[in-house]
Every structure is written in structure tokens, then in C-alpha cells.
Amino acid sequence: MKKLLAGFVLLFGTLFLPQLVIAAADLEVNTPAISAIKGSMQARHGQLAAHYASGAVGLTKDGMVAVRDANSVPLKDRGALNSAVAAENADRAKLYKEIATANGHPEWQPEIQSTFASRWIDKAQSGWWVQGAGGWVQK
Amino acid sequence: MKNWMLGVAFACVLPACVTINIYFPAAAAEKAADKIIDDVWQLKNGTEKPSVNVGEPAAK
Numbered sequence: 575m576k577k578l579l580a581g582f583v584l585l586f587g588t589l590f591l592p593q594l595v596i597a598a599a600d601l602e603v604n605t606p607a608i609s610a611i612k613g614s615m616q617a618r619h620g621q622l623a624a625h626y627a628s629g630a631v632g633l634t635k636d637g638m639v640a641v642r643d644a645n646s647v648p649l650k651d652r653g654a655l656n657s658a659v660a661a662e663n664a665d666r667a668k669l670y671k672e673i674a675t676a677n678g679h680p681e682w683q684p685e686i687q688s689t690f691a692s693r694w695i696d697k698a699q700s701g702w703w704v705q706g707a708g709g710w711v712q713k
Numbered sequence: 714m715k716n717w718m719l720g721v722a723f724a725c726v727l728p729a730c731v732t733i734n735i736y737f738p739a740a741a742a743e744k745a746a747d748k749i750i751d752d753v754w755q756l757k758n759g760t761e762k763p764s765v766n767v768g769e770p771a772a773k
Contacts (some may be wrong), residue, residue: 584722601745608749613722615753623754673745685737686746693746697756 606674608699611669618665621658631659632703632710637691642703642710648655666690 590612612650625631625647632642639662647655674683694705700713726770 581735583721599741601741602747604751612749617756627737669749680735681735682737684744685739686742689739689742690746690750693743693750697747697750697754 588590601673602676603673605672607672608669608676611665611672615662615669617663618662619660621654622662625655625658626698626702629703629712630655632705633694633698635705636694637687637693637694638666640705
């Protein structure tokens with residue numbers, strides 16, 4: 575009887591312990607590729623932050639950035655604005671993909687992207703524009 | 714008796730392994746996202762201090 579009980583304890587242990595271990599584990603985000611993308615985004619943030627604050631650029635609900643109000647930027651600066659937004663989105667797409675592949679699960683990319691989407695929006699400063707279900711809203 | 718128990722254990726562990734491999738670790742992903750966003754936006758442990766609009770940023 576004791577043996578049977580021990581068997582059941584062992585059984586449940588083997589069943590549930592691995593799940594707990596996985597749940598507590600961190601995702602790998604310290605690869606050279608991810609660091610490089612992060613560095614590039616960090617360098618660009620100085621430029622983009624002013625546009626977030628002015629409302630020219632907003633954070634989209636799919637974890638990207640978009641030009642929201644090009645008119646708030648002088649005509650001569652719009653080219654630079656568009657290319658900064660395009661470069662930022664390219665980096666973000668690469669970042670999501672890299673995290674998924676670095677963890678051996680390329681199929682996780684959409685979920686990683688949507689996790690980031692809500693975290694970017696959560697952490698956005700007040701006054702910045704973010705995309706909700708019903709469209710753009712100012713935080 | 715032992716063999717029977719081992720068999721059951723195996724039968725239960727095997728599908729568990731498969732489940733774990735396809736399970737998306739949402740909490741870990743959130744943690745990773747927070748870490749990366751803090752780095753990119755240079756937020757210092759939660760305090761939302763804007764490093765922008767303070768004169769000319771990173772001029773020197």
C-alpha cells in the first residue's frame with residue numbers, strides 16, 4: 575500500500591514538475607543577434623521619442639509603429655520620419671523572429687509579437703498615441 | 714508490479730513532454746518583453762522618466 579502511494583506521488587511529480595520548471599524558466603534573449611537589434615532600436619529611440627510625444631508616430635496594436643499624423647512634422651523632415659518608422663518596424667519584426675528562433679520555436683513568433691504589442695503600449699509614456707481596438711487613443 | 718508502474722509512468726510522461734514543447738510560456742515572454750523594452754526605451758526599473766525633451770539629447 576505504501577509502495578502504491580509512493581508510486582502515485584512519483585507519477586504526479588513526473589507529470590506536473592516539468593510544467594512548473596518550464597513555466598519558471600526564462601526565454602533566451604541574450605543572443606548576439608538580439609543584442610544587435612536592441613542596440614539599433616535603442617539608438618533610434620532618441621529620434622522616435624520626439625515623434626511619439628508629438629503624436630506624429632503611434633504604437634500599433636500589433637507591436638509595430640506607424641506614422642499617425644504626418645502633418646505635425648515639417649515637410650522637409652517627413653522623409654526622415656518615414657525611413658525611421660520603416661527601419662524601426664524592420665528591426666521589430668526581426669526582433670520577434672529572433673526571440674522565437676533563439677528559443678527553438680519559430681512558430682512562437684506571432685505570440686511573442688502580441689506579447690510585445692501589449693507591453694509596448696503598457697509602458698508607453700502618457701501623451702503618446704497607442705492603437706486600441708477602436709483606433710488611436712492618447713495615453 | 715514494478716513493471717506495471719513503470720509502464721504507467723511512461724505512458725503519462727510521454728504526452729506531457731509533447732505538451733510542454735508546444736506550450737507558449739506567456740509569463741516568461743512577458744518578462745523578456747519587459748526587459749527588452751526597458752533597455753530600448755531606457756526606462757530605469759519601472760520609473761517612467763523620459764530621457765527626451767531635456768534639451769538636446771546625447772549631444773556629447
